[in-house]
Amino acid sequence: MLRIDYESASQFLLEKDNFLVVCHACPDGDTIGSSAALVMLLRKKGKTAWAYCPDPIPEKLVPFAGNGIFTKDIPQDTVKISVDVATPAMLGDKQEAFGVFDLSIDHHKINSIPCERLLIRDNFISNAEIIADLYDELSVGIDKDAAVCLYAGISSDSGGFRYSNTRPQTMRLAARLMETGIDFAAINRQLFDKMTPPVLALMKAAYGSVELYYGGKLAIVTISKEEYEQSGALDTDLDEIKSIPRRIDGVEVSAMIRPKGDKAQISLRSNEYFDVAAFCREMGGGGHTRAAAFRTEGTPEQAKAMLIKALEGRL
Ligand SMILES: [Mn+2]
Structure with missing residues (x-):
């Protein structure tokens, strides 16, 4: 090349x-x-x-x-x-x-x-x-x-x-x-600014699921398989949902976890200093410094536990 x-x-x-x-x-x-x-x-x-x-x-x-x-x-x-x-x-x-x-x-x-x-x-x-x-x-x-x-x-x-x-x-x-x-x-x-009914359905689930970790520096939104399927949303509808937890005051890294086939897809965003691209590469994914993603085995709940552990001491 x-x-x-x-x-x-x-x-x-x-x-x-x-x-x-x-x-x-x-x-x-x-x-x-x-x-x-x-x-x-x-x-x-x-x-x-x-x-x-x-x-x-x-x-x-x-x-x-x-x-x-x-x-x-x-x-x-x-x-x-x-x-x-x-x-x-x-x-x-x-x-x-x-x-x-x-x-x-x-x-x-x-x-x-x-x-x-x-x-x-x-x-x-x-x-x-x-x-x-x-x-x-x-x-x-x-x-x-x-x-x-x-x-x-x-x-x-x-x-x-x-x-x-x-x-x-x-x-x-x-x-x-x-x-x-x-x-x-x-x-x-x-x-x-435009929102479709499927996105609204996912938004409700997303806001309801926000959890904070590590003194509020990590925020996670988890969407279950049922919520995802019932919403009728497409993968391409998810951009604005990925950004929801990042807006919380004090959050550096935010994650949206959702089902992707049999696996879980983890989309990360960061606000000021954390290089999510480097982190996602470690986990087998990739992306940009402030927006990146990776995929992992298991349910969204299992992926959440894994993510929290993987970020321990790093924020
Ligand atoms: Mn681009």
Whole structure:
């Protein structure tokens, strides 16, 4: 795998044709928005390009997927680019489908995707910022359609420009995107304020289950298999629930534990100093410094006991 810069990434995009841009499973606004904006960029350069998502695109993210950008089948003999995918596990049940990517574009600290070339900016809060830089590198103006996708990516991964790794450059790019005339308030409402009945059902369960440990530095929300199934929520509905316990005063690390098939999925968030990415890597998972996850055997209750023990003396 070769680490490449913007110049050689652009060269690569100009030389090749027939691209498939692949986003991660259980998609978020960044992977969807970035992938769509990259396909738009490639098409502006006269290329054939499609995007593919290993999971159905959740309704909430459809406005950021562009029109006629995503294909439901995996086309053959394409130049494969992964966007925002840090590990093979992030491809969900499509891990085997892609083999080695020709190019991986990512902003995670550690990228273990099999790829020929890697364009990584691990200090960027979103992949969308990398795609915006590629527009500049290839001298393509960002139009309103692309701006909607890129803004959704940035806003989504920065929690609405609130997380600590939001950079001045992030805000400058957001300003540029706003100048295209996008309805940024509607994008933020779509990303952060809308709640479906299944999410409301899970919220009730989540608030009711909050427990604090280690002098209030660790907060855990546990959702049982019954609660999860009865709610009718999708995996992609869970983002806002993951953030609930982090809001409690004095909490550094928050966890949401829920069933995932026969296993339990533990999603961690931190506020100021605890590196949840490093912790989740120890446990066989991964993610970002302030948002990461791992999976473990057992019920959510068993996973909770294990987590509490694993964090003992570390907060
Ligand atoms: Mn991202």
